[in-house]
Amino acid sequence: MPKLFRGAVWILIVLLATAAFAKLATTRGETINAAWLLTAAICSYAVAYRFHSKLIASKIFALDSSRATPAVRLDDGHDFVPTNRWIVFGHHFAAIAGPGPLVGPTLAAQFGFLPGVIWIIVGVALGGAVQDFVILASSVRRNGKSLGQMAREEIGPVAGVTALVSVLGIMIVLLAVLALVVVNALKSSPWGTVTIGLTIPIAMVMGIYLRWIRPGRVLEASAMGIVLIIAALYVGRWVSDQPTLAPMFTLSGGALAVSIMIYSFAASVAPVWLLLAPRDYLSAFVKIAVVLALAVGIIVSLPPLQMPALTQFTDGSGPVFAGKVFPFAFITIACGAISGFHALVASGTTPKMLANEADARMVGYGSMLMESFVAVMALIAACALTPGVYFAINAPASAIGATAASAAEAVRNWGFTLDPAEMQRLAQQVGESSLLSRTGGAPSLALGMAHLFSNVLGGGAAMAIWYHFAIMFEALFILTTLDAGTRVGRFMLQDLGRHVWAPFGRVSWYPAVLLSSALIVAMWGHFLYQGVIDPLGGINSLWPLFGISNQLLATVALCVGTTIIIKMGKARYAWVTMLPLVWLTLVTMSAGWEKLFSPDVRLGFLSHAHLIESQIAASTLPGAIKTITDARRVIFNDYLDAGVAAFFMISVVVILADSVREWVAVLAGRKPTVSSEVPFDASIAVVGD
Amino acid sequence: MTGQSFKTLARDTANVIRRIIGVPDYDRYVAHVQAHHPGAQPMSRAEFIRQRQVDRYSKPGSRCC
Numbered sequence: 001m002p003k004l005f006r007g008a009v010w011i012l013i014v015l016l017a018t019a020a021f022a023k024l025a026t027t028r029g030e031t032i033n034a035a036w037l038l039t040a041a042i043c044s045y046a047v048a049y050r051f052h053s054k055l056i057a058s059k060i061f062a063l064d065s066s067r068a069t070p071a072v073r074l075d076d077g078h079d080f081v082p083t084n085r086w087i088v089f090g091h092h093f094a095a096i097a098g099p100g101p102l103v104g105p106t107l108a109a110q111f112g113f114l115p116g117v118i119w120i121i122v123g124v125a126l127g128g129a130v131q132d133f134v135i136l137a138s139s140v141r142r143n144g145k146s147l148g149q150m151a152r153e154e155i156g157p158v159a160g161v162t163a164l165v166s167v168l169g170i171m172i173v174l175l176a177v178l179a180l181v182v183v184n185a186l187k188s189s190p191w192g193t194v195t196i197g198l199t200i201p202i203a204m205v206m207g208i209y210l211r212w213i214r215p216g217r218v219l220e221a222s223a224m225g226i227v228l229i230i231a232a233l234y235v236g237r238w239v240s241d242q243p244t245l246a247p248m249f250t251l252s253g254g255a256l257a258v259s260i261m262i263y264s265f266a267a268s269v270a271p272v273w274l275l276l277a278p279r280d281y282l283s284a285f286v287k288i289a290v291v292l293a294l295a296v297g298i299i300v301s302l303p304p305l306q307m308p309a310l311t312q313f314t315d316g317s318g319p320v321f322a323g324k325v326f327p328f329a330f331i332t333i334a335c336g337a338i339s340g341f342h343a344l345v346a347s348g349t350t351p352k353m354l355a356n357e358a359d360a361r362m363v364g365y366g367s368m369l370m371e372s373f374v375a376v377m378a379l380i381a382a383c384a385l386t387p388g389v390y391f392a393i394n395a396p397a398s399a400i401g402a403t404a405a406s407a408a409e410a411v412r413n414w415g416f417t418l419d420p421a422e423m424q425r426l427a428q429q430v431g432e433s434s435l436l437s438r439t440g441g442a443p444s445l446a447l448g449m450a451h452l453f454s455n456v457l458g459g460g461a462a463m464a465i466w467y468h469f470a471i472m473f474e475a476l477f478i479l480t481t482l483d484a485g486t487r488v489g490r491f492m493l494q495d496l497g498r499h500v501w502a503p504f505g506r507v508s509w510y511p512a513v514l515l516s517s518a519l520i521v522a523m524w525g526h527f528l529y530q531g532v533i534d535p536l537g538g539i540n541s542l543w544p545l546f547g548i549s550n551q552l553l554a555t556v557a558l559c560v561g562t563t564i565i566i567k568m569g570k571a572r573y574a575w576v577t578m579l580p581l582v583w584l585t586l587v588t589m590s591a592g593w594e595k596l597f598s599p600d601v602r603l604g605f606l607s608h609a610h611l612i613e614s615q616i617a618a619s620t621l622p623g624a625i626k627t628i629t630d631a632r633r634v635i636f637n638d639y640l641d642a643g644v645a646a647f648f649m650i651s652v653v654v655i656l657a658d659s660v661r662e663w664v665a666v667l668a669g670r671k672p673t674v675s676s677e678v679p680f681d682a683s684i685a686v687v688g689d
Numbered sequence: 690m691t692g693q694s695f696k697t698l699a700r701d702t703a704n705v706i707r708r709i710i711g712v713p714d715y716d717r718y719v720a721h722v723q724a725h726h727p728g729a730q731p732m733s734r735a736e737f738i739r740q741r742q743v744d745r746y747s748k749p750g751s752r753c754c
Binding site for chain 2: 507
């Protein structure tokens with residue numbers, strides 16, 4: 001009877017999910033409540049977790065609680081430490097959730113809510129969560145080996161090197177695009193600039209407190225830090241109201257970009273305890289708190305979705321970024337559906353903490369479902385804005401002009417309505433001079449969040465504080481990522497560089513440290529600066545590159561996973577990783593191809609370069625490009641972007657070819673079907689900690 | 690709830706939060722050294738925290754986008 005009852009409950013959940021999806025897909029011409037979207041997501045997650053992750057756990061890996069994990073066998077008290085499953089879950093979630101799942105869905109909302117919803121939910125169930133879980137389980141079975149090591153050992157040295165170089169390439173593009181998001185959010189915003197600027201000395205005060213005054217008292221220091229950053233919000237408002245002070249902090253995109261580069265360079269060579277570690281603690285707190293608050297805000301207010309299910313921009317003419325819904329919706333939303341970067345976390349700290357290998361299901365698959373839910377919430381926040389406001393904030397000036405009147409005109413031509421006075425009122429309400437063309441996703445997300453939060457707490461009067469709180473929250477962890485990413489990039493560069501010149505690899509030799517940090521900052525800084533001066537708005541070229549690179553890394557991870565599954569003798573289940581692999585290959589290759597060769601000048605890097613070349617020849621440069629030198633720089637950047645896209649595409653082909661070669665060899669019997677995992681040893685008892 | 694159990698709860702909660710945000714667990718490390726390497730001198734708290742932080746921020750595996 002209980003079995004029958006459970007069966008009935010699952011059938012009900014499946015029916016609910018189906019009904020919610022049907023409702024979402026068939027709605028035309030009327031607003032739909034966010035509750036439908038939440039129902040579709042939560043019911044689908046439950047079904048996916050119950051059935052699909054169970055298949056991976058029992059049929060593929062046969063996860064076994066009596067099998068000692070690396071944390072148990074190799075417990076050394078610092079690196080390998082068996083840890084309670086809920087703590088590992090929280091830790092893993094805090095490590096994988098960043099600005100990615102917030103920004104991607106916000107940008108992809110230009111297609112309407114439907115493509116984003118479907119990709120986030122189906123993508124995570126069959127792709128992202130599978131990848132994270134498979135890589136985590138594989139790493140746990142191999143003493144916590146990293147993705148790069150597994151690529152080298154399971155597939156071959158070519159795949160290993162490609163994976164390594166790809167990770168460095170991805171870091172550069174990731175850091176550039178995240179920095180661009182911050183620059184666009186803080187441009188001409190003295191309030192935001194002052195608040196974010198103050199988080200730097202606040203983190204340093206925490207660092208000094210933790211080092212010298214009360215060593216190791218992290219919770220005390222964090223509580224103090226949280227109070228101080230809230231005070232910083234009010235200081236920012238005060239400064240923005242001072243006629244003499246406000247202009248000093250009203251910075252242009254270029255000035256902000258240079259400041260962020262200088263900051264990241266300094267932070268990445270400073271001692272970890274001074275800035276990075278305290279800032280990281282602070283942003284972990286704020287991150288978890290905001291995710292919870294966002295969930296509460298959405299569930300309490302259940303906003304109607306103003307955005308239609310599909311907009312006409314699925315044809316590729318969208319102002320936020322160019323490109324058709326296929327493949328660009330699947331490139332724009334990476335984190336939240338599938339994110340290759342997670343494979344680095346799932347083969348990094350997490351496998352060394354699992355006390356029981358059966359927990360890999362909850363930690364690997366479960367955390368990714370949580371991240372997907374964050375992406376769903378970001379999508380709701382974006383789609384709860386009226387389409388007119390959404391496009392006025394997210395479209396670059398080249399599409400909507402520089403005034404509220406021109407923006408309203410452009411929005412009307414797209415078939416939506418926008419009252420120019422409303423944009424002015426909204427900007428005033430959140431304490432900004434203007435919200436037009438604040439591209440990058442952060443300002444529109446912050447506005448959406450401010451709406452939701454002020455519904456729950458504070459009302460309209462609190463809009464400005466909530467808006468700047470949301471901006472600060474995004475900038476806080478983006479800056480942490482910039483600082484940590486530059487540092488990691490430096491280590492990777494030094495590691496590669498030591499093969500060329502040995503002293504370059506010495507991590508404690510200051511000239512090498514300064515040089516390698518400067519090189520990394522210069523690399524992502526170049527892309528950042530190019531994005532800032534890009535007349536099309538840098539997000540249009542950089543975000544797709546980031547998406548392609550992230551999906552490339554997912555391709556690597558899924559190739560590693562498939563190889564491991566085949567070598568375990570479980571080839572009949574290899575479809576589990578091959579299905580998302582085939583899809584991602586299609587998506588990355590077609591998106592890369594279009595970014596390279598599309599004749600649409602907003603989309604194809606090469607056709608854009610040719611256009612500018614012909615404009616130089618005919619002296620018909622557009623107003624946004626003032627001199628021939630600038631035009632030559634635009635052309636150079638187009639070719640550079642094209643080169644980067646080509647590099648990512650070639651990497652996909654190399655990894656795939658090398659993997660297929662290995663699969664065929666194993667399946668044809670030319671190579672033995674032997675798993676490389678650490679053998680089960682029953683004599684090592686699993687002891688609880 | 691008695692005062693004692695409230696204290697325990699508060700301490701456990703604080704511990705869980707610390708682990709989730711990734712604060713290195715010095716007490717556990719010392720207990721480990723004493724249990725498994727009798728006679729060995731564990732690192733000092735400051736040294737241990739410094740070593741854990743350097744390790745955490747030198748590899749790409751500790752965070753994502």
